[in-house]
Amino acid sequence: MMASCARRPCRPRLPERRLSWRVVGILLVAPVLLLSLNSDACGEPPKFETMKLKGKPKKYYEVGEKIYYECLPGRITVFPVMAYCEQNHSWFPLQEACMKKECDWLALQHGEVVAPNKTFSFDHEAHFYCDEGYYLVGQQVIVCNLRGNDVYWSDNPPQCKRSDEFSLVGDSKLICVGNNKWSSDPPQCKEFLYFSVVRCEHPVLVNGRLVSGVRETYSYQAVVLFECLPGFYLNGSNPVFCGGRNTWEPEMPTCIKGFKPTHPTKPPVSKYPGYPEPNESALFEELEELDAGIIAVIILTLLVGLGVLCTCLYRCLQRKKG
Template identity: 50%
Template sequence: MTRSCEPRRAPPRAPASPLSSSWCFVGITLVTLVLQFPTSFGDCGKPPEFQSMKLKGTPKPSYSPGERIHYECNPGHYYSYFYSLTTVCEQNSTWRPTDEACYRKECPAPKVPNGEVYEQYEPQTGFQFDKNAYFYCNYGYYLKGEPVITCKLSGDTVYWGSAIPTCEKILCEAPGEIANGKHTNDWRVEFEFNEVVSYTCDPSNGPQEYSLVGERKLTCSGPGKWSSDPPQCKVVLCEPPVLKYGKPLSEMKEKFFYKDEVAFECLKGFYLNGSNPVFCGGNSTWEPEMPTCIKGFKPTHPTKPPVSRYPGYPKPLESPPIEEIFELDPGIIALIILTILVGIAVICTCVYKCLRRGTKGVN
């Protein structure tokens, strides 16, 4: 038998079944979807925590995507409709949204006629609980009550911890009447802030006129408060002052009246210690205390502290008077003069010797 030389052909394959092709497509699709899922599929973890709201119910250790949890506002807070009280576990295992949805409640803004109320540190945010309100009054008014009050929380209710203060008008009752004198507008029983009254003395029926001792003008400076006590109208006479080892520089009279001044100087060999000048005070005595004349030379530096309180003592940047510089001890002055004379003698001797040597050299 003769073998054919043609190549051997494989038998034809049977056509693929449509059903098997569909299953392959479904398998590939499922694998793709599984690869796209996160490794922590179905676990959002613990619910988020907030300052203004708390979770309703008991939390679970984990949540699946699509699960929702609900919150409610804490006491003293109110819900804002711009945000949600519900949070959802997303497919990527995160919670959305995570915004605070509640705000602190506020005490009603105080209204103070003739005054102002301020918030400290965070203006224009309202008077939430635990925040303070600060009160100030307009010019001519004073604050009656606490200057600072706090918005407090009790349960779910907010309230002011103290009564809201008021701004009252500053008024003064008429100042006191004085003997032998009067003040302006004495017919009025009430004065407003910064109003002024002036006092004058009546004519005297005796040989001496009255002196106004004290402040002539009084100002209403606070509620029921004048700037000083009313003055007095009385006869003030001081005897001519006498200073031992000294003499007056001012004109001397038989009698001195209120606020008359007298200045002094000490005799040669004495220096003045104390206030200078002095004046006739309201009690018919010389004020301040009369100075004294002390034998010797005035010390260059005061020895009684505090020197800054001495009348006329120079300030730290000022130079002492020229007379104080030269008021030295006689022994020191003599030593200085002797030193100068010896120096002049030495210089003259040297000059003489030099001139004499020059003359001999010429000869």
């Protein structure tokens, strides 16, 4: 018998499967290639407080690529504002290259200028103090301000002028009180320089303290304000000032132990309707000074005595009925 010449069927090709494996291989290799490329570059440029990057930043920079910065308004350049990507994939240099602009330096004749922040850059203050025998004309504190890219002082610097004017020392108004007598001694006109030698002693308030006007020395017309310690109340004038006689005027107040009286104490008010008689007022004051325990004993004694009295009266009435 003759063998059959029919061809055997061939297996179908699978191009799709081999294609898919190629795609998978590419996807696996791509990240590795990207990582190797990015490892040879620098990342985003650093940010600073006094300067900003020129142009739009990129995510990656090649080795040796340069970037440039510019100062923010109100700053000036003190170092090169350029950096470049190094071989170790870091930026160099990394430092602030700008500093704040400063207002013109100030000087005060017959006085002193103080910079609390050590510099006169914008947003900082300048304080002025005159020497002994001089007084300040103008603002004691001015500020260095920023306008756009320029700086300027908020006001003109003050001046120190010699105290050579005359002023009135004493009461400006006198009243005739009778018997050829005035209400106070006549005032005097003295040079303002005189006030520079007027000195009052440091104000000391027993059982109290200063709350305003604290200073090393107290010259003419220096004002101080007091308060008493807890458990004391203030009696007298508050505040007081340093007078032309090197004394505090009016007279220094005192701190009295206890609570400040709330009822009137002047003699005329005793005639007001409803105000207690002097003997009643004295009795109330004595009761206020007693201890709470003593008052309780007194009240209890009175109640017991009242009870005994009522018991005796009751027994007497019962005997009469019997």
